[in-house]
Amino acid sequence: MHTYESGLKEEMQHQSELSMTINGVPKSRTVKPWVSLLDYLREYLDLTGTKKGCDHGQCGACTVICDGKRILSCLTLAVMKEGSEITTIEGIAKDGELHPLQQAFIDHDAFQCGYCTPGQICSAIGMIAEGKAKTRSEVKELMSGNLCRCGANTNIIDAIMDVQKGAGNE
Amino acid sequence: MPPMEQQKLSGRPLVGQAISRLEGYEKVTGAARYSGEFNVKDLLYGYVINSTITKGKIISIDTSKAEAIPGVITVFHHGNRPSLAWFSMQYADMDAPPGTPFRPLQNGEVKYNGQPIALLVADSFETARYAATLVKVVYTTEEFQTDLIGNMAKARAPKGGLATFLKPPPPKPFGDFEKAFEAAPFKATGKFIHGTEHHNPMELFTTTTVYNGKGKLTIYDKTQGTVNCQLYVANVFGLHFKDVRVISPYVGGAFGSGLRPQHQLFFSVMAALELKRNVRVTLDRHQMFTFGHRPPTVQFTRFGATVDGKVTALNHEAIAETSRFEDYTEVVVNWAHMLYPAQNTLFKYNLVPLDVFSPLDMRAPGGSTGLHAIESTMDELAYQLKIDPLELRLINYAERDESTDRPYSSKELRKCYLQGAEQFGWNKRSPEPRSMRNGHKLVGYGMATGIWEAMQLPARAAASITTEGKLKVNSAVTDIGTGTLTVMSQIAADEMGLPLEDVSFTYGDSKMAFAPIQGGSFTISSVGSAVKAACNALKKKILKKAKTMDNSPFKSHKIDEVVFADRKMISIANPSVFISYSDIIAANDHKVIKSVNFAMPKALKLKKYSRAAHSASFVEVEVDEELGTINVTRAVTAVAAGKIINPKTAKSQILGGMVWSISKALREETISDHRFGKYMNMNIAEYHIPVHADIHDLDVIFVEEQDDIVNELGTKGVGEIGLAAMPSAIANAIYHATGKRINQFPIHFDQLL
Numbered sequence A: 001m002h003t004y005e006s007g008l009k010e011e012m013q014h015q016s017e018l019s020m021t022i023n024g025v026p027k028s029r030t031v032k033p034w035v036s037l038l039d040y041l042r043e044y045l046d047l048t049g050t051k052k053g054c055d056h057g058q059c060g061a062c063t064v065i066c067d068g069k070r071i072l073s074c075l076t077l078a079v080m081k082e083g084s085e086i087t088t089i090e091g092i093a094k095d096g097e098l099h100p101l102q103q104a105f106i107d108h109d110a111f112q113c114g115y116c117t118p119g120q121i122c123s124a125i126g127m128i129a130e131g132k133a134k135t136r137s138e139v140k141e142l143m144s145g146n147l148c149r150c151g152a153n154t155n156i157i158d159a160i161m162d163v164q165k166g167a168g169n170e
Numbered sequence B: 001m002p003p004m005e006q007q008k009l010s011g012r013p014l015v016g017q018a019i020s021r022l023e024g025y026e027k028v029t030g031a032a033r034y035s036g037e038f039n040v041k042d043l044l045y046g047y048v049i050n051s052t053i054t055k056g057k058i059i060s061i062d063t064s065k066a067e068a069i070p071g072v073i074t075v076f077h078h079g080n081r082p083s084l085a086w087f088s089m090q091y092a093d094m095d096a097p098p099g100t101p102f103r104p105l106q107n108g109e110v111k112y113n114g115q116p117i118a119l120l121v122a123d124s125f126e127t128a129r130y131a132a133t134l135v136k137v138v139y140t141t142e143e144f145q146t147d148l149i150g151n152m153a154k155a156r157a158p159k160g161g162l163a164t165f166l167k168p169p170p171p172k173p174f175g176d177f178e179k180a181f182e183a184a185p186f187k188a189t190g191k192f193i194h195g196t197e198h199h200n201p202m203e204l205f206t207t208t209t210v211y212n213g214k215g216k217l218t219i220y221d222k223t224q225g226t227v228n229c230q231l232y233v234a235n236v237f238g239l240h241f242k243d244v245r246v247i248s249p250y251v252g253g254a255f256g257s258g259l260r261p262q263h264q265l266f267f268s269v270m271a272a273l274e275l276k277r278n279v280r281v282t283l284d285r286h287q288m289f290t291f292g293h294r295p296p297t298v299q300f301t302r303f304g305a306t307v308d309g310k311v312t313a314l315n316h317e318a319i320a321e322t323s324r325f326e327d328y329t330e331v332v333v334n335w336a337h338m339l340y341p342a343q344n345t346l347f348k349y350n351l352v353p354l355d356v357f358s359p360l361d362m363r364a365p366g367g368s369t370g371l372h373a374i375e376s377t378m379d380e381l382a383y384q385l386k387i388d389p390l391e392l393r394l395i396n397y398a399e400r401d402e403s404t405d406r407p408y409s410s411k412e413l414r415k416c417y418l419q420g421a422e423q424f425g426w427n428k429r430s431p432e433p434r435s436m437r438n439g440h441k442l443v444g445y446g447m448a449t450g451i452w453e454a455m456q457l458p459a460r461a462a463a464s465i466t467t468e469g470k471l472k473v474n475s476a477v478t479d480i481g482t483g484t485l486t487v488m489s490q491i492a493a494d495e496m497g498l499p500l501e502d503v504s505f506t507y508g509d510s511k512m513a514f515a516p517i518q519g520g521s522f523t524i525s526s527v528g529s530a531v532k533a534a535c536n537a538l539k540k541k542i543l544k545k546a547k548t549m550d551n552s553p554f555k556s557h558k559i560d561e562v563v564f565a566d567r568k569m570i571s572i573a574n575p576s577v578f579i580s581y582s583d584i585i586a587a588n589d590h591k592v593i594k595s596v597n598f599a600m601p602k603a604l605k606l607k608k609y610s611r612a613a614h615s616a617s618f619v620e621v622e623v624d625e626e627l628g629t630i631n632v633t634r635a636v637t638a639v640a641a642g643k644i645i646n647p648k649t650a651k652s653q654i655l656g657g658m659v660w661s662i663s664k665a666l667r668e669e670t671i672s673d674h675r676f677g678k679y680m681n682m683n684i685a686e687y688h689i690p691v692h693a694d695i696h697d698l699d700v701i702f703v704e705e706q707d708d709i710v711n712e713l714g715t716k717g718v719g720e721i722g723l724a725a726m727p728s729a730i731a732n733a734i735y736h737a738t739g740k741r742i743n744q745f746p747i748h749f750d751q752l753l
Helices: A004-012 A037-044 A102-109 A117-130 A136-142 A154-169 B024-029 B127-130 B147-153 B162-166 B177-185 B227-239 B263-275 B367-385 B389-395 B411-423 B484-496 B524-547 B581-587 B647-666 B726-738
Strands: A016-022 A026-033 A062-068 A069-074 A086-087 B041-049 B056-062 B072-077 B116-122 B136-141 B188-194 B207-209 B219-223 B244-247 B277-283 B297-305 B311-323 B344-354 B435-438 B441-453 B459-465 B471-475 B503-506 B562-565 B568-571 B578-580 B593-599 B614-622 B632-641 B698-700
Touching: A016 B162, A037 A062, A037 B127, A062 B367, A069 A117, A086 B503, A102 B024, A117 A136, A117 A154, A117 B024, A117 B698, A136 A154, B024 B568, B041 B127, B056 B072, B056 B116, B056 B227, B056 B389, B072 B127, B072 B227, B116 B127, B116 B177, B116 B263, B136 B459, B147 B344, B147 B503, B147 B726, B177 B297, B177 B344, B188 B367, B188 B484, B188 B581, B207 B263, B219 B227, B219 B263, B219 B344, B227 B568, B244 B562, B297 B367, B367 B389, B367 B441, B367 B726, B389 B441, B411 B441, B411 B614, B411 B632, B411 B698, B441 B726, B459 B524, B459 B581, B471 B524, B471 B578, B484 B503, B484 B524, B524 B562, B524 B568, B524 B581, B568 B581, B578 B581, B614 B726, B632 B647, B632 B726, B647 B726
Parallel strands: A016 A086, B041 B277, B219 B244, B311 B344, B471 B503, B632 B698
Antiparallel strands: A016 A026, A062 A069, A062 A086, B041 B116, B056 B136, B072 B116, B188 B297, B207 B219, B207 B277, B297 B311, B435 B441, B441 B614, B459 B471, B459 B593, B562 B568, B568 B578, B614 B632
8 A cells, every 4th residue: 555654665775876076076876855955965975074063054164165156055955956966164275284274263263163164264265255345334244144152253254354355466 | 292392492491482382293184083973882872862841840751752763772861860868069160159969860850941951872873862852851940040130030159168269259349339429520321231251162072981891991981180080980980080081182172161071971970871872972063052151241340530540439239140059259349459459349240040050260260251351341441531542551550459458479561551552552542432434434542451360279289200311290180271281391301401302291190199270260370380399309319329439429419509491400510510311310210200399389479469460452353334344453462470391382371361351252152942941042053153264364462571489390271361451341342443332242343222
């Protein structure tokens, strides 16, 4: 007999082949459709740099860059991003050389516990690429989706403004 | 590894230099692994099921639908759990208040809403989370009480117990308060209401338990005390202490929430032992509201003063919430008399047990609560007297601690007042409320005083010179983001005369030298002193070894006749006589030289003094006259906390405390619906904390303060002091801006309309 439960059981067995490029490396594996991009990265690919702070799109810790845009990986199912290019915090430094923003975070002590940091950095890189934020107050507003409970806020914005300025001078 | 050479260090000593965090590289590249990020093989995932009633009994738990889901391994609940420790005291951790600790799955009794009542284990997180929704629980419910305000009449004195030694009861009364208050020509009174707050560190509470067979476990846990959790697990599950290893390499914030072992540790370990598998249990954000919290507290103050502003009478009383099973207390009412030398005092602190989980220390516990009442009452008194609020503090400046009749080991609060006021521009304040404006915004200046006790607990550290002549130091202490790794490395490097890159400090592992829980601002003083002690002992061993060498030039040297610098031991009398650490190790048959040492507070010396860090905060707010919206536009906090080991990480601690102050005064609150005995905003969209757009110009000053008494390092700790003064300074600034005295936190715009 086909019941709701048996249908569900069947559905839960369903797996899709998923291919995406993560930090420049093509990655393929089967995954169930209910797996979020965040859990896919952390639990299936062992890319644990992307953080889970709420799983509800409230804290920004899971921010990654997807096809050039910052997105919340916890509100994204992995299967939605078939064929996408994803950059996580692990892919920001190139050949061991820190991105200027990563160095600015260290120099400005823009983190304490470090748990919101990958999200802050990915979000800031995405924001700078968006080209919308010029002033300090715009940066603060456009970074406000990324919470920091340690209270490193002023140092985080200082670090971003440093890089922002540098980018403007180029 | 982080490129150390990028830091420009200006010679010796390293202590006192603004060195960037040594784990910075790992944290900005995502390489730092937190407790839920050790992806061991064949990992099972547990999902906690919480009670949906507040008080009552579980009649039945139907797990059949859940267990029919492919991938579900089992559901643990009180009816099928393994046998656990029988005596409740075996559940008592180092931070357990007097009472009976909560025992998960002990029986079918529900003591509070959201109580963990079962654990579903599955082969994936998604399956566990989904199947947990299929578990059907039937309860009988009983009447409950969760409302502090409605149950104030039931307040009673707290029970005493072991863990209260760091939390002394209210000081004894002096003089005759009622008479003095009656006679005082100037009076200020207040009733202060604080709601529940939850720590909400960004990282979720997660434990990954690795089952090593034969009752041996390696546990990656989010905690502020690796040894504390090791003890708890060994006691509760009847394991050998040495078979339990708790590791917390990185901790994604804690703020007190990790001072006690949390539910996920219990469940992860129980499932791993029963299933003989590796198990990870994560509490989701909603479940982060199902353990300790800052308790709601109601306070009453009555202060009396003479015409020239001398405070003659101090009365401060507090009534706080606790659970039915433990008497959690805070030091709320002990501060006023430490700050202001009145002759007549009366202090009371009482508890109301309610059907909630036990409260838990949360950043500046008690201090941030009590000082709001004290400092806003002082502010009110200043307006009554028409004396500048800063002047009133100076008139009543305590040269010694009158509450215990002891001198302070050091106290540079006056410098905090003066340097803070100067930096802020306090002299630009016009005294009358509503007298300053910026367009359609009312501008207000407020200030307040902060104090936090400087404590030290016994701790150990292990130090060794490696075969390469480098220094290794370890301690079981965690680094919850405070900068422990960096400051301990600085202390050790200076002691041994080594560059920072020759020092490796390892931590966050219960196998390492004993450390107490990390909290109360006592880590630097406790573990830092142990690191110093271990290095000192190591120096003696090095000298002893050098003396045994053939034709040793050190044969007649005593320990105070040598110095340790530039990777060597050098004779003070004749600096051309020296031996490098690597040569010493060579002479020691290429074996490491090691020392493990305890550092204890010098109780006999210390009891003659009161020891405390002090601070003064100055705040500017802008309040929209029509909308009542409040903005903290700038603030200065000046801190006297003894020796500052690392001004960079210490400044971040104070900045963090200042952001928490804005949060406490204006944002965060866990809201209950007492009809259901339930928290209503158990997520961080509705539990408001400041975002970047809320935080403006914050400035920190560390004033010079030398303290030769408090401990070997002269440190007082900086974790809490940033949150001591500023909440009250914000409330006082709002009064100055609007003429409205709001004594209930958080202050919202509607209270100003």
